[in-house]
Amino acid sequence: MERIELLKLAEKDFEKVYALMEEAFPVEEVRPPKNAKAQLRDPRYSILISKNEADQMLGFIARWDLGTRIFVEHFAVDSSLRGGGIGSGMMRAFLSQAEKPVVIEVEDEKTETNLRRIHFYQRLGFHLSQYGYDQPVYRGDMSKKIPLKLMTYPNPLTAAGFEDFRQQVFTQIYKIIKT
Known part of the structure; x- marks a missing residue:
């Protein structure tokens, strides 16, 4: 496996990233296209992509800088390329340059896919x-619930860290105040 390079998203590649986002995630977890594109103007938000020599997009990592930590909101690899080590290579490259602890969400339901x-x-x-x-x-479906658990790198999440992160993510990203 060759070294994976992560590049900041060029606006011309947004449609490819958005198409992959819609393919890889349930509709409830993806912003409408207009909102998703507008989000690129937020200085706390960025999308990193990986491409091969033929300029084919392999995958992307969408991240938020929340000040004390980085929140990975979306991460996906082209479905035709999954299982070949690209995803782990991308995430290793991302973690090696992460300047703060990283938080991700995973589905809480105990399905085989979620456990994998x-x-x-x-x-x-x-x-x-x-x-x-x-x-x-x-x-x-606005009545649908999306139960998620948190995973953290490099250290386990503490109760205080969870409360701090939950406050940040709900007020800065989800725009809902949870108490």
């Missing part, structure tokens, strides 16, 4: 926490 995803992140050094919440729905 959790194990994937654990192999990369993430810690599964006991803490979680229901993510607000971005679009689609």
Whole structure:
């Protein structure tokens, strides 16, 4: 496996990233296109992509800088390329340059797919926490609940760290104040 390079998203590649986001995530977890593109203007938000020599986008990592930590909101690899080490290579490259602790969300439901995803992140050094919440729905069935657990790198999440992160993510990203 060759070294994976992560590049800041060029606006011309946004449509490819958005198409992959819609393919890889349930509709409830993806902002409408106009909102997703507008989000690129927020200085706390950025998307990193990986491409091959033929300029084919391999995958992306969408991240928020929340001040004390980095929150990875979306991470996906092109479905035709999954299982070949690209995802782990991308995440290793991302973690090697992360200047702050990293938090990700994983589905709380105990399906085989979700357990494989959790194990994937654990192999990369993430810690599964006991803490979680229901993510607000971005679009689609607004009555649907999206139960999520948090995973953190490089250290396990503490109760105080969870409360701090939950406050940050709900007020800065989800724009809902949770008490």
